[in-house]
Amino acid sequence: MAADSASAEPPERFALVAVNRPVFGQFHYRVPGALTDELRVGSRVAVPFGRGHASGVCVGFDAGPPPVTADRVKEIRALVDREPVFTDETLALARWMARYYLCPLGEVLATFLPGGIARASRAVARIGLAAAPGDVEAEAARLERRAPRQAALLRFLLAAGEVPRAALQAEPVYSAAALQRLRKAGWLRITHGPAAAPAFAGGGPAAGATPPALTAEQTAAIEAIRRSEGFAPFLLHGVTGSGKTEVYLQAIADRVARGRQAVVLVPEIALTPQTVDRFRARFERVAVLHSALTERERSRAWLAIRRGEVDVTIGPRSAVFAPAPALGILVVDEEHEATFKQQNAPRYHARDLAVKRAQMLAIPVVLGSATPSVESYRNALEGRYVLLRLPERVTGRPLPEVTVVDLAADSVSRRKLSVMGRTLEAALAETLGRGEQAMLFLNRRGFHTVCLCTRCQTPVRCPHCDLALTFHKARGRLLCHSCLHAIAPPERCPECGDVEGLKFLGLGTERIEEIIRHRFPGARVARMDSDTMTRPEAYREVLDRFRARHLDILVGTQMIAKGLDFPDVTLVGVISADTALAIADFRAAERTFQLLTQVAGRAGRGDAPGRVIVQALDPRHYAIAAACRQDFEAFAARELEARRTFALPPFTRVMRIVFAARDEDRLRQACRAAAERLAPLAGGDVEILGPVPTPVYKLRNDYRQHALVKASAPAALRRAFRALRAAPHAWRTGVQVHVDVDPVGLV
DSSP states (O other), rough: HHHHHHHHHHOOOEEEESSSOOOOOOEEEOOGGTTTOOOOOOEEEEEEEETTEEEEEEEEEEOOOOSSGGOOOOOOOOOOOOOOOSSSHHHHHHHHHHHHHHHHHHHHHHHTTOOHHHHHHOOEEEEEEOSSSSHHHHHHHTTTTTTTHHHHHHHHHOOOOSSEEHHHHTTTTHHHHHHHHHTTTTEEEEEEOOOOOOOOOOOOOEEEEEEEEEEHHHHHHHHHHHHHSSSSSEEEEEEEEEOOOHHHHHHHHHHHHOEEEEEOOOSGGGOOOHHHHHHHHHOEEEEEEETTTTTTHHHHHHHHHHTTTOOOESSGGGGGOOOOTEEEEEEEEEETTTBBBBBSSSOOHHHHHHHHHHHHTTEEEEESSSSSOHHHHHHTTTTTTTTEEEEEGGGOOOOOOEEEHHHHSSSSSSSSSSSSSSHHHHHHHHHHHHOOOOEEEOOSSSSSEEETTTTTEEEHHHHHSSSEEEEEEEEEEETTTTTEEOOOOOOTTTTTOOSSSSEEEEHHHHHHHHHHHHTTSOOOOOESSTOOSTTHHHEEEEEHHTTTSSEEESSSSSGGSSSOOOOOEEEEEEETTTGGGGGGTTEEEEEEEHHHHHTTSSSSSSSOOOOOOOOEETTSHHHHHHHHTTTTHHHHHHHHHHHHTTTOOSSSSSEEEEEEEOOOHHHHHHHHHHHHGGGOOOOGBBBBEEEEEEEEEEEEEEEEEEEEEEEESSHHHHHHHHHHHHHHHGGGGOOEEEEEESSSSOO
8 A cells, every 4th residue: 555655646736827918817737747846936937828828927836626627727838947036025016016906917927027037938949959969960870861951950959059949040050841850750859948147247336425414304314214113104305405315325325234225216217317326326236227228237137136236226117126135125216206107007106016015025115205296295194104304405505596477478579478588588698697507498399389270270180199290390390299100291281271371389398499599699508308318328418518517508308307416507497387287187286386396496406596487377376386485285285175175086096997999989889888887886985987088089090088987995996897807808899998096197
């Protein structure tokens, strides 16, 4: 009996795999005997899926029978990594993320990895020999005359060993037919495994920068973070120039001294080179993760972080997934920024994920901003976050003097609105006369924002998007800022055919630059927007020239509004403060306040006092007036009251459902079907709005409608999502359905 037990084969083992496909649930796969001891939870695997194959992650094991008959269960094809890529901590965060943001776990796990590492999960095919070298040599000799290509291939592999299929295909000896015949005859084997991992080249320069003297408020903030134990969320509200970055640096230094690591999230890494430089001056082992790096560079940095060779990781939203093994603190700089929200699936918010990850790890998280989001500020007011204040600039420098002018009254001509009013023009002349620098802000790029027919009042629109085309003078083209469709300016109106009525109206940064060069011909001017910053290094090059005083005036979009510290900038001019208020979004006032406050903070950061001129058509709007007074508390109080009145975030949870289709009739049918599925859920604290056309109805050839589900708790949003998923699939044929929990925009 004992002998029979010893000879019995071990029971079959089944793995639960989350596949990197837009499908929910996990799938059973048989674990081959060769992988029984190697496969672990968190390991990446290559598996057959449907009629092809896919990558996935083993998220568990099931010793019992799978839910389908045993003969239909497919076998794992290969193990991608020698060691599991995902830890228990990252798997737990991924599961929370999939549940909260209503997205497949496999897709969530794929977002944790940078491009180079993620693509390794496709399991690189490798070709090798399946027989002993002596036998292979004999077979090659036998095939020499009748199948020379097969013989050459065998001899190549004898010399080279196992090689990636892509590399073999580049060799002269490669023949697909020869490879197929040798494989069928049993002489070759194809395995799947990861691409070779590159080594990390190194970190930043040696540490040694001397920390500056601290204000009393900075000292108190740093001590509060240092003393914190366990999960501790802090909201660091400091006016522009109050030294928030120094608080981050010293709080992180304390954790690094204890053998821990830090992750610092910034809105857009390309826009904050000064921040990166400050961290690299203070810490020796710094890694930067961002999209401007090559895949090899990102992979190198990611692997170094995972091996514990990095103390501080800096990056945009995806850096929240940095695999630091001893993470001790998370920092989110400019936590209010909308760029922390991912705009395609999975649509996560990096700030909120940072808070959740800190909670899971029982570590502090610091959210910093001069203009906190109303959601974070309410959390602080209600005690969920600890509020730390930095109400004054370092070294006692005053905030800049802000003047708001009514552009209609300040224009040179009463009959025509000026691009630059008399007040701003005079202030700019005085600034240049003193040898100081200025920044001019307008959050619209291009030369003219619209080409309008004055006869039929129709703008020239993009044929693929429901958007007016913007004229770019340098290109001589009308351009769509969504799909990048470009045309030459038409000679007649596309709508009515009129040849006299087409006029260029509105202005962008390209037009501002031309006006400045014309009015101040001796000034050295540069423009910073996405039209001019086309290379990864272009942003730093312009900033270096500005810092070296080789430029007098910097004209730009929101690229110049934050993260910049130039002591010789004494004037900031806002060309049009009303731009963002016209957007159909309940956050328009908040964004206007934040942007104006941030850009105003670029002035007066040196010894000379700063001045800000804000031009507006509605200077009495509460967002503009509060920003000019630098009065965040007053703005937040009014904005929170309005949000409470209309049951908007942070007083309710919102899920946005976007329906998109190339066929309008099919879209309308799908929206009617969706409305029928959602209608029974309305009532109590659940409100269903729509579906209705989106503010931009057509985008990249897709017609779009959206619906909003508002509720007091996430559970109601999940019920609405399940109701949509349970609907018959037929109504969605040809229709894309995108779900966005906690949307930051409704366009």
